[in-house]
Amino acid sequence: MNDSREHPDDRPDDTRATLVAAARALFAERGYDGASVRAITSRAGANLGAVTYHFGSKEELYNEVVATMIRPMRDRVGAVARRPEAALDRLEAVVEVYFDHFSANGDLPHFLVERIASGQLPPPAVLATMRAVLQTVSGIVAEGQADGSIRPGDPVLMTLSVIAQPVYLSLVHAPLRTAMGVDIASDHLVAHARRFVRAGLSSSPAEAP
Amino acid sequence: MNDSREHPDDRPDDTRATLVAAARALFAERGYDGASVRAITSRAGANLGAVTYHFGSKEELYNEVVATMIRPMRDRVGAVARRPEAALDRLEAVVEVYFDHFSANGDLPHFLVERIASGQLPPPAVLATMRAVLQTVSGIVAEGQADGSIRPGDPVLMTLSVIAQPVYLSLVHAPLRTAMGVDIASDHLVAHARRFVRAGLSSSPAEAP
DNA sequence: GAATCATTCATACGTTCGTATGAAAACGAA
DNA sequence: TTCGTTTTCATACGAACGTATGAATGATTC
Known part of the structure; x- marks a missing residue:
């Protein structure tokens, strides 16, 4: 067949x-x-x-696979960061890029955490992306704090909290559906994460969209 | 020696x-x-x-290990949920319980995601805990929405966003330090996650602690 | 068309794995 | 002590693994 x-x-x-x-x-x-x-x-x-x-070796094939999947995402995050928009809007866009890239590469979140979950270090490409995103996104957060749109706090921690949303939500999306009967539409997921991130960082109450 | x-x-x-x-x-x-x-x-x-x-078998030993580690946490989350406190305070307490239990069982986050990251279903004890926490915490969220302290939104999605914080932050804590030179004090981590969760859910701007 | 290089192929090697087996030892009750 | 049960022990089995090897085949260049 x-x-x-x-x-x-x-x-x-x-x-x-x-x-x-x-x-x-x-x-x-x-x-x-x-x-x-x-x-x-x-x-x-x-x-x-x-x-x-x-x-x-098999290990090098694995690294190649991960690099192939993750590199475009790193570039897209970088592109979003350079947009001439408000900090909170760019952060929402970063969240959207993550979800979008995960949607087109539904298995990427697995690669992001598999090695960590086995007590090892992530593959080089993942480390490089984490480094790049951490720097890029925490820079956006710092800008937002400078102009008063984002509340005070460690930009690195805030970045991690932002990234946690798409990574964790995408990771548990499948098991939630297949093993727990919780079916969540992807666009709801994205919309929710954007709101949650904005609310979590904003220095003023969330405005209606 | x-x-x-x-x-x-x-x-x-x-x-x-x-x-x-x-x-x-x-x-x-x-x-x-x-x-x-x-x-x-x-x-x-x-x-x-x-x-x-x-x-x-080895598989059943694994299940036993995971159950031994995770069961006390499930109970602690249940106990926190029954406290006579405001919804947002109880949710912060849930975050604290997660971090605290992870701190005493530093390897638990690995077990939470290892199977998922390998494309399989989590072990039974993890599934049971996910189910229980999802129900308990989304109940707290719904209460908070009923009394107006928490903004509108799907309580299940909000629960996932809350849980994402301790799980993801604890998971990447070690590799961040050892491979990327980002050293974060545990109490800063907890305090930040509590603030972020409160801000992300609250219907009013975050008050000073 | 011969020579050179890159790629594919079948096969073998040595290791490690989870589990099975049956004898030995330790234990508890009579 | 003796019997029956539980637990330990050394060892073996078959399977699967990643990788190595060297011959065969294909493509390219002169």
Whole structure:
């Protein structure tokens, strides 16, 4: 019925990209240890040795997968931060970017926390993004505090509280639905998180939208 | 120098408890797959067969570890919810309970999200706690909305936003310090999260403490 | 068309894993 | 003490893992 390979008509030489796609799906479904090299190469329609040949090791393939997924998001956050808008509006936009990118890459939140949850350090690409976002967003917060629109407080802590919303909400979204019968529409989720973040940071009571 | 076993002077018959303690530490340090039965039994000073004998399987030992860690927290949240205080104060107290319990069980957040991050369902004890907390806390939110102290909005979403704070902040606390040089004092973390939650839910601007 | 390089392939190696097995030891009740 | 039960122990099994190896194949260049 359905072809077991990721790309039935792959042109030669994109074995590498096919591997990344298959690995991304399997890492998200089963976690790092649960996704064997054999399962990945089989799903990609490639030979068992392909991972070693193209990436050197399973670990490096994992890093590549994570980097591929997360890099565009880092860029989008950076772009939003440079907009000529009010600080609170840009922070809402950051929240929206997170949700939007998670929606297009529904498995990204898994990669963000999987290593941390296993007591290890996140992969390099995640660390780099955390660093960049922390700096960018806390800069926006500081601007908002300077112009009086955001209440006082440690900008780094405020940034973490902002990021916690899309990450945690997206992470529990699926289990909430499948295991607890709590079904939340994505746009409600985003709208709520934006309001919550604005209210949590604002120095004045939330104005109606 | 230090004994490799968990309890050098264990009385007979608490092998079971010693296994749970050793397993908890190793699961937290290395994740489920990273903590082998051999490593666990060796750390507990027990025989390799002890896990099968006392728990039936590694999976059931894991469930037992998680249940042991999370059950007291569920009770504490329930107790806080029944206090005769204002809704927002009780919600702050819930946040404090989370942080406090995480502080005494620094590895609990790992267990809360490990399975989710690997694309699986959380262990039964985590699901049960999520259910209970969701119901309890969203009840408090609804009360606060009824008396006008909390702004309108879906109580379930608001609950998730509240819980996101202690969970995410505790989760990233260690990697932030060790890998990114961001060192945050625990009491600052708690105080910030309480303020952020109150501000995010309150129907009036935050009053000075 | 031969030579060079890149890629694919089948297969094998050594390790580690969770669990099973059955004997040995410890324990408690009679 | 003796019997029956519970708990420990050493060891074995089969499976799955990541990676290495070297031959085969394909593509590119001269």
